[in-house]
Amino acid sequence: MKHFTKLVRPYIIWAVVIILLPLLLIVLYSVTTGGNDLVNIQFTLDNFRRMTEPVYLAVFAKSFRLGLTAVGICLFAGYILAYFITFFSERTQSLLILLVTIPMWINTLLRTYAWICLLSDNGAVNTLLQMLGFQPVTMMYTDFAVLIGLVSDLLPFMVLPIHTSLCKIDHSLHEAAMDLGANKVQTFWRVTFKLSLPGVLNGIIMTFLLSISTFVIPKLLGGGQYMLIGNLIENQFISVGDWNFGSAISVILAFIILLAITGMKQFDQEEGEEE
Amino acid sequence: MKKNPFKKGICLLLGTLLAACLLGGCGNSGKPVLKVYSWGEYLDTSLLSEFEKEYDCKVIYETFDSNESMYTKLQSGETYDILVPSDYMIERLIKEDRLQPIDWSLVPNAAGLDEAVMGEEFDPDNTYSVPFFYGSVGILYDTTVVDDADLSDGWELLRNPKYAEDIYMYDSERDSFMPALKALGYSMNTTNHEEIDQAYEWLIDQRDTMDPVYVGDDVMDNMISGNKALAVVYSGDAAYTMRENEDLAFFEPKEGTNIWQDAMVITSDCTEVELAHAYIDFMLEPEHAYANTVEVGYTSPVVEARTKAAEEDFAGIPAYLPSTLGDNNEVFRYQDQETKEYFSELWTKVKAAN
Amino acid sequence: MKKKRKLGSGLYITLCFLFLYLPILVTMVYSFNSSKSLTKFESFSLRWYENLFSSGEIMHAVYVSITIALLATAISTVLGTLTAIGLSKTRRILKEAILNVNNIPIMNPDIVTAIGLMILFSSIKLEKGYFTMLLAHIALCTPYVITSVYPKVRNLDPNLANAAMDLGATPVQALTKVILPMIKEGIYAGVLLAFTMSFDDFVISYFVTGNGISNISIIVYNMTKRTNPTINALSTLVILVIVVTLVLVHLIPYLKRRREEGREKEIDSLLPKEEVE
Numbered sequence: 091m092k093h094f095t096k097l098v099r100p101y102i103i104w105a106v107v108i109i110l111l112p113l114l115l116i117v118l119y120s121v122t123t124g125g126n127d128l129v130n131i132q133f134t135l136d137n138f139r140r141m142t143e144p145v146y147l148a149v150f151a152k153s154f155r156l157g158l159t160a161v162g163i164c165l166f167a168g169y170i171l172a173y174f175i176t177f178f179s180e181r182t183q184s185l186l187i188l189l190v191t192i193p194m195w196i197n198t199l200l201r202t203y204a205w206i207c208l209l210s211d212n213g214a215v216n217t218l219l220q221m222l223g224f225q226p227v228t229m230m231y232t233d234f235a236v237l238i239g240l241v242s243d244l245l246p247f248m249v250l251p252i253h254t255s256l257c258k259i260d261h262s263l264h265e266a267a268m269d270l271g272a273n274k275v276q277t278f279w280r281v282t283f284k285l286s287l288p289g290v291l292n293g294i295i296m297t298f299l300l301s302i303s304t305f306v307i308p309k310l311l312g313g314g315q316y317m318l319i320g321n322l323i324e325n326q327f328i329s330v331g332d333w334n335f336g337s338a339i340s341v342i343l344a345f346i347i348l349l350a351i352t353g354m355k356q357f358d359q360e361e362g363e364e365e
Numbered sequence: 366m367k368k369n370p371f372k373k374g375i376c377l378l379l380g381t382l383l384a385a386c387l388l389g390g391c392g393n394s395g396k397p398v399l400k401v402y403s404w405g406e407y408l409d410t411s412l413l414s415e416f417e418k419e420y421d422c423k424v425i426y427e428t429f430d431s432n433e434s435m436y437t438k439l440q441s442g443e444t445y446d447i448l449v450p451s452d453y454m455i456e457r458l459i460k461e462d463r464l465q466p467i468d469w470s471l472v473p474n475a476a477g478l479d480e481a482v483m484g485e486e487f488d489p490d491n492t493y494s495v496p497f498f499y500g501s502v503g504i505l506y507d508t509t510v511v512d513d514a515d516l517s518d519g520w521e522l523l524r525n526p527k528y529a530e531d532i533y534m535y536d537s538e539r540d541s542f543m544p545a546l547k548a549l550g551y552s553m554n555t556t557n558h559e560e561i562d563q564a565y566e567w568l569i570d571q572r573d574t575m576d577p578v579y580v581g582d583d584v585m586d587n588m589i590s591g592n593k594a595l596a597v598v599y600s601g602d603a604a605y606t607m608r609e610n611e612d613l614a615f616f617e618p619k620e621g622t623n624i625w626q627d628a629m630v631i632t633s634d635c636t637e638v639e640l641a642h643a644y645i646d647f648m649l650e651p652e653h654a655y656a657n658t659v660e661v662g663y664t665s666p667v668v669e670a671r672t673k674a675a676e677e678d679f680a681g682i683p684a685y686l687p688s689t690l691g692d693n694n695e696v697f698r699y700q701d702q703e704t705k706e707y708f709s710e711l712w713t714k715v716k717a718a719n
Numbered sequence: 720m721k722k723k724r725k726l727g728s729g730l731y732i733t734l735c736f737l738f739l740y741l742p743i744l745v746t747m748v749y750s751f752n753s754s755k756s757l758t759k760f761e762s763f764s765l766r767w768y769e770n771l772f773s774s775g776e777i778m779h780a781v782y783v784s785i786t787i788a789l790l791a792t793a794i795s796t797v798l799g800t801l802t803a804i805g806l807s808k809t810r811r812i813l814k815e816a817i818l819n820v821n822n823i824p825i826m827n828p829d830i831v832t833a834i835g836l837m838i839l840f841s842s843i844k845l846e847k848g849y850f851t852m853l854l855a856h857i858a859l860c861t862p863y864v865i866t867s868v869y870p871k872v873r874n875l876d877p878n879l880a881n882a883a884m885d886l887g888a889t890p891v892q893a894l895t896k897v898i899l900p901m902i903k904e905g906i907y908a909g910v911l912l913a914f915t916m917s918f919d920d921f922v923i924s925y926f927v928t929g930n931g932i933s934n935i936s937i938i939v940y941n942m943t944k945r946t947n948p949t950i951n952a953l954s955t956l957v958i959l960v961i962v963v964t965l966v967l968v969h970l971i972p973y974l975k976r977r978r979e980e981g982r983e984k985e986i987d988s989l990l991p992k993e994e995v996e
């Protein structure tokens with residue numbers, strides 16, 4: 091199989107040019123000023139200093155709060171869904187999993203527009219509520235709307251990895267646990283849940299990543315006042331035109347995320363070693 | 366190993382599709398190409414194919430959602446032949462030498478343009494710009510909710526607690542600072558930090574007491590559905606919206622407002638200069654201008670088209686003919702980098718404040 | 720008791736699917752709306768379908784979306800699979816390094832990747848358009864292919880390829896006849912993931928495109944100016960295509976089996992009974 095080591099080479103070149111170089115450029119922009127031309131640049135840390143202003147810290151806090159809430163809801167609802175799906179025959183399971191995947195093929199933006207139409211003050215949900223004799227509720231441009239949009243976008247990313255790891259669990263382990271006197275709850279937490287942890291972690295990482303950097307869903311469902319990190323970055327690049335500050339925010343975001351993920355992976359490994 | 370019978374099927378399908386697409390790939394013909402960069406949904410797109418046929422060329426029509434994002438695109442090295450930005454952005458492009466003068470002898474249809482919208486401060490002699498649409502900014506309100514007597518508040522209507530949580534503001538720094546500055550009696554082109562700070566306080570206070578929603582163009586669909594009572598909108602959007610919902614009315618506050626203009630300009634990168642002029646002339650042809658104004662709802666500077674649209678399609682909708690002459694009305698001017706950054710930082714703070 | 724459990728879980732699954740499919744359903748319903756509004760349904764009409772097929776802009780965006788997704792999937796699948804196979808035999812340090820770098824696009828928020836690529840393309844003065852979008856999509860997709868194929872490669876018996884070559888197979892034959900069939904499940908998964916990622920991408924495409932090249936997402940985003948149900952018509956068609964494909968994929972093997980079973984029975988009945996045994 092030695093012959094195949096050469097196969098890696100194209101990717102190494104590719105990765106350096108298309109993955110590492112852009113990152114270096116972002117870092118370069120983040121520590122310089124002098125506009126968007128690379129001709130007359132000056133090194134500075136001002137871009138990072140600006141980040142410590144309370145307004146920007148608040149944006150970070152809000153993004154993390156929202157991201158974690160969305161992940162929490164996805165985890166709860168998604169785990170149950172993935173778990174229930176495993177009750178069915180293999181053929182039904184693959185059909186169900188496919189049904190989970192299909193929404194990902196429909197444009198996210200389109201689905202978000204559909205939520206606007208459902209949730210707006212005179213939208214479908216409120217019309218239904220009124221028909222049933224309830225008071226209409228304001229849902230658009232609230233946390234609720236943004237969360238609904240995020241969860242419906244992210245749920246498949248949570249269900250798929252969890253289902254994959256649930257499927258890998260050997261059924262005889264359950265029986266063994268039961269034989270050894272564990273009750274159902276114990277069996278679930280000690281065996282099933284523990285063995286599905288890799289999938290859970292993958293799901294958490296995936297949904298967290300997507301929710302923390304989103305900018306379209308909060309913009310459309312939360313309105314302009316729903317300022318998250320993604321919106322802040324987009325603003326700097328698209329409307330303000332301050333690429334240096336925008337790069338600095340990106341660098342910090344990337345750094346925090348890498349830290350968080352490394353932490354989670356560490357946790358995963360330690361868990362693994364315990365067993 | 367668990368097998369999923371669907372996966373293989375889908376992969377096969379993708380493969381066939383790929384082959385089909387590669388076989389059906391299209392070649393490029395040697396026709397001249399004109400690249401136009403304009404606001405989204407800003408003309409009757411059937412005109413483009415008509416133009417292509419008439420001049421045997423290809424038009425690449427790209428759209429942007431704000432002057433700033435257009436500028437970012439230019440900055441990232443993108444080139445176009447024709448741009449359709451707004452007043453202050455045109456001034457900036459002129460200052461940065463990104464435009465070339467219009468050869469008016471190649472634009473015979475310019476004779477039909479309304480003199481009143483020519484020669485605005487951003488381009489006093491119309492050396493570089495040919496008006497495409499113009500209008501004002503005002504407040505669109507739901508007549509079933511808003512008391513007529515309150516309209517005398519002018520821009521302060523946006524801080525009238527009666528309508529708390531019932532307001533849409535524009536999610537753009539210049540369009541949001543404009544009402545605040547006007548309400549305080551200042552010029553919307555001020556560079557005085559003290560005045561800007563006061564306007565910032567005004568916006569923060571509005572945000573705290575009124576809880577407005579900062580929206581983009583989704584404001585129109587929301588107002589058509591009657592979701593909220595008040596919205597700051599462009600006159601053209603108001604005309605379009607009022608055509609769809611009869612309960613709405615539009616007024617321009619007495620303290621003065623923003624008179625804006627979007628105009629066609631030719632970039633200095635443009636090589637198909639004659640074709641570019643032909644395009645501009647084509648758009649000023651009264652019939653074509655009429656098609657555009659009816660499709661979009663914005664006011665056309667071509668007198669013949671405007672009169673026809675006002676009499677037929679926008680009869681009874683005064684927002685279609687904004688009053689551009691008020692004493693305190695202004696046109697947005699170019700901001701230097703320092704002022705611009707000051708505004709955008711404050712605007713970020715208004716939006717992010719909790 | 721088992722039935723009860725199935726009923727309860729079935730109910731929950733139905734609810735979840737309702738939640739996931741509600742927006743899609745709404746999109747479909749409003750594609751038949753005669754008015755422009757996305758919140759008020761007036762009457763049934765097909766005008767948005769007419770609009771869709773007469774709009775060169777949208778049809779071109781569809782073409783861009785599909786070809787980019789297919790090309791990016793194909794290229795990244797080949798690149799990713801070969802890399803994954805090569806990786807299993809690479810020195811440990813290099814392997815770790817590559818896998819870590821490979822994780823960057825997956826872990827980095829989309830917007831950071833997008834901005835990095837945008838800065839890269841504009842600093843090397845590469846003209847933005849179809850090609851840059853394709854490059855960006857390959858960059859986005861390849862890591863997903865590698866992460867789904869690599870675990871399968873690692874599970875292979877390292878001596879397999881050697882055995883094949885000892886028996887006279889060339890390295891290419893060993894690759895295509897022995898290794899690829901063993902890891903095809905991983906490749907299928909990678910293809911699916913890559914296609915999904917590319918087809919639905921907005922952020923990266925938004926930042927790296929130019930020259931009038933837009934995909935469906937960008938068109939939709941630019942349509943906020945005037946809400947436009949034309950795009951609903953488009954997504955209804957996309958859903959239709961997916962459903963038809965699924966039904967076909969589901970039905971064909973079933974019909975085939977039925978037919979074969981039927982033929983076997985026919986043959987059985989033709990043959991004298993003793994010979995069957």
